[in-house]
Amino acid sequence: MKLTILMPCLNEAETLAQCIETAHAGLARAGVPGEILIADNGSTDGSQAIAEKLGARVVPIPQKGYGSALRGGVAAARGEWIVMGDADDSYDFREVDRFVGKFQQGDELVMGCRLPAGGGTIVPGAMPWKNRWIGNPVLSFIGRLFYKCPAHDFHSGLRGFTKTAFAKMDLKTTGMEFASEMVISATLKGLKISEVPVTLRKDGRSRPPHLKPWRDGWRHLRFMLLFCPRWLFLVPGIFLFAFGLLAATALAVVPQHLSGAVLDVGSLLVASMMAIIGFQLVTFAFFTNVFAIAEGLLPNDEKFSRLFKFFTLEKGIVFGLLVAFSGFGLLGHAAWIWRQAGYGVLDYPENLRRLIPATTLLVLGVQTVFASFFMSVLGLKTTTRQPPTLRENSSPAAQS
Secondary structure, three states, X not given: OOEEEEEEEOOOOOOHHHHHHHHHHHHHHHOOOEEEEEEEOOOOOOHHHHHHHOOOEEEEOOOOOHHHHXXXXXXXXXXXXXXXXXXXXXXXXXXXXXXXXXXXXXXXXXXXXXXXXXXXXXXOOOOOHHHHHHXXXXXXXXXXXXXXXXXXXXXXXXXXXXXXXXXXXXXXXXXXXXXXXXXXXXXXXXXXXXXXXXEEOOOOOOOOOOOOHHHHHHXXXXXXXXXXXXXXXXXXXXXXXXXXXXXXXXXXXXXXXXXXXXXXXXXXXXXXXXXXXXXXXXXXXXXXXXXXHHXXXXXXXXXXXXXXXHOOHHHHHHHHHHHHHHHHHHHHHHHHHHHHOOOXXXXXXXHHHHHHHHHHHHHHHHXXXXXXXXXXXXXXXXXXXXXXXXXXXXXXXXXX
């Protein structure tokens, strides 16, 4: 058996028959032996009987959730290729021949694209305006930016994959995030991804859809961020650290004038705070990448591997101590000026202009030292599970 058309189902009695009929037509058009499989997630409206009467195979999935239903369905599928689609009559399963053509060319994940950017069509009224103009385009753009994925429609409900590729993806989620996880995992693991244009029609149900646009949109966005430390931590961290450090350096010398506004010690304090927060975000990016690569959540990154070979625990400690001692030196200088004044009241702005840089360097130095130790702890705890490229250097920090 070559093809399985898989539909997750939860009380879809109104539309299931039409979906199965178009799926039969799709199998005939594709010209390959196949089956129609209904992954029932606990329907109470007779959906199971409708499916069996029309020649579909029903597999009950007791674990609730969109992802659970699909994972259970994939496990039960007999086809080498699987095309999944919603059972609400919003997709035309007669279009599965397009997916079959891509599978025959060796593609491993084939995304159905509803958006015009990928040649797809959205029938008027088929998608709420907030999904059409905000949710799907924005989330798909973020997915393409973060992960360099070729798909234009990250959240299409009609998509296909080989059973071998699905095993490689090793998907974990059980809810709506399943759709994002599939594309992200396939991209990170280097699977061959393509897309075909599909048409989205207005679904045939009289009840509201299971999808909750704002809630599920946030869940998709959260998942994308969690799997991309570079954009969640590293990029904003580098920006904040660089901007804060440059601004603090300029303000530590003299007040700055900007469009009639005078930036003085208050602005210096804010700039120093930005530099500290930015440094923390950069270290979080390193910690997250080390842990995610060691646990197999992210593939090995050669750039990080080279950096770990260079940045050893000892180098981190030395660099952190140099920064901290610089802060101590500035703090000592401020104390000497105070002593020269007989430990009395000093000029307020000028005193802060000395103290804020001193304390900022102290904080950054201490953070660097202990961040280096924490990287070593991560390396020691995950050594046996890390890719070989992260274990080549004998120092604990390089191992991490």
